[in-house]
Amino acid sequence: MADEDIDTHNIYVDKNGRFVCIRVNPKLYRKDVIMRAADDLLHREKPELDAIIDGDPETEILAKFIPRGGKTSEEELLKIAHRFNSLLVASCGKG
Secondary structure: OOHHHOOOOOEEEOOOOOOEEEEEOOOOOOHHHHHHHHHHHHHHHOOOEEEEEEEEOOOEEEEEEEEOOOOOOHHHHHHHHHHHHHHHHHHHOOO
């Protein structure tokens, strides 16, 4: 597999600062792990964050996080995405 075939850009930050969306490969992370990571993030950020989990469980899951305070900086949205990605990895070890 060539380096250009590896997709490491799974984060999309809305240009208007309204949300961040993370693409998750369900072949790497089971649905229950994705939901657990989203739940853990919501509990850490409460009550400041809403979440939408959607997509095709066979090809790609989309985790969208929406700050309740309105427009948010790109830096803060990226922090939310990175925390979610870290929680995904941590949740894998929980069984």
